[in-house]
Amino acid sequence: MADKPGPAGTSWEPRAPRWPRAAGRVAVLTGGLVVSLLPLVWTLLAALGLQPAGRDWRGTLTFDNFVGVVVFEPAFGVEFAYTLVVTGTATLLTLLVAFPAAYRLARVRAAWIDWLTPGLLVLAVSPSIASGLPLSSLVRATGLYGTFPALVLACAAAQLPLALWLLRSYLLRVPVELEEAARLDGAAWLTALLRVVLPVLRDGLVATGVLVFVLDWNLYLLPTLLADRAPHLLTVVMRDFFAFERELEWPTAAAALLVSLLPAGLLVFGAQRALEGLVVVPEEGAG
């Protein structure tokens, strides 16, 4: 029998919520983890040389398939490095451009910002082919096809709406009093931004940076449309592995897949703490 609520001051322990029951929770979590990770584990096994045959498994543990990737695609190392450079530069550029802008926008008190903010998210999920196709022809016409600057700027612009939205969301949680105190102490706007707000926002910048990096790393359409020539980006390389007549064996494809997963995986693992604080929506008001 549950305790009846007593008058104020008397002890009353609330009965712990009966839902969801512990067993149900474990089941849901286990199911979720299995579904999420089993395909990746399967891929890892294939990359290491183990494949199912009927009901059993065959093959021996080996790293040959990873070597096979470079045999199949000799330029793989160069392409990996190039993708890293392009993605890293684009991410830094996005952050550099988005941070001051988001800071300025976060302090706006006007009706139009209420349209802009959700609008940024809508832009972020819009099909990139709508801008990619015309951009591709623009880039050809100006002779910038396949160049590093064009690719980096286009990728940076593609993630800018999301970065602005995320950073503004983080900045809204920084109390205005913090900067105003700095301002009252005589700090210029830029100093307040760099010395006071930036340290507080470190986690937000890291989280946004990691997400933007992953999105840029996984881009396929923009690189294909703007720079489909050597050195290719990794996603384009994977399509080439697959689409044309040089169709790949599963083990080699699995190995290539896992190698291209490494940077994103390492970054996310390293930035765990920052990502934990990722709040996509500011706390709801009293409404």
Place this chain on the structure above:
Amino acid sequence: MTHLSLRPRSFDWTWLAVLPAVLLLSVFLLLPVGLGLLATFTSYDPFGTVWQLVGLANYQAVLANADGRAAFSNAALLTALAVPVELAGGLALALALRRPFRGRSLVRIGLLAPWLVSPLAAGVMWHFLDDSQVGILGWAAAWLGRQSSSPLADLRWALPAVAAVEIWRMLPLAAFLFVPGVQAVPQDELDYAAVLGCPPWTVLRVVVLPHLRVLLLTVLLLLIGTTLTALDSILILTGGGPGSRTITPALYSYTLAINGHNWPQGTAMAWLLLGLVLLVGMVYTGAVRRQWSSTDPRGAGDGR
């Protein structure tokens, strides 16, 4: 609380901070999109020399084509199949993660793993995982003593199989995004509901969901937008086939422009898709605007 200003009111040069962003967005996003729209009313092709105004001919051609119409109905079907599962499943996982336990943060990060795989690589992966020889399905079928073939080649199962890949990628991400919102539900409200003896479904509906309204809508926008504009994974999984069972608007636009060398129609298709996403976006904006208002004191947009 008004913002103290120590600057003369004449020109607020802090707005310069927004300039790089505006420039970058304008040149690489807004300008191409605008030019693209104009181009859809012509027969412009970047590899052609002469072009002329054709009015709505491109749009008509795209919508008259069976593949074009199939693309939109497939997109709608895919969204209807995948998004509810992603939303409900994500919420269920997030709720299961609400109470702290040893290793919870690791589990939470582990849930990001499917999303980390690029859509293109996910397409490659699942192309093989659906395979009857080396895939998960084939292995499971062998254990059940049944024959199996890849669903991706089956007329009936191709689209659901594609939906399954989308769900695999996005459901864990939705869960990851829901966790902070679910954790922010006040414990005392949940306790009160428990004391009243409310069944779980009622607690969910009356206590939890109202606190998640904006988050739900935002994640919903993200999921719908991603599913409607799916291209990379489907390109590898089925290429749009069998027949036109899995072609999507983005894929069709891509195929028209790149392989079919029909630039004007490809761009027209892209703009139709963009229009659809903008429509969804307008509904979203209308629904969340007040909640995030910077001027309404009840909004969370710093309108204190």
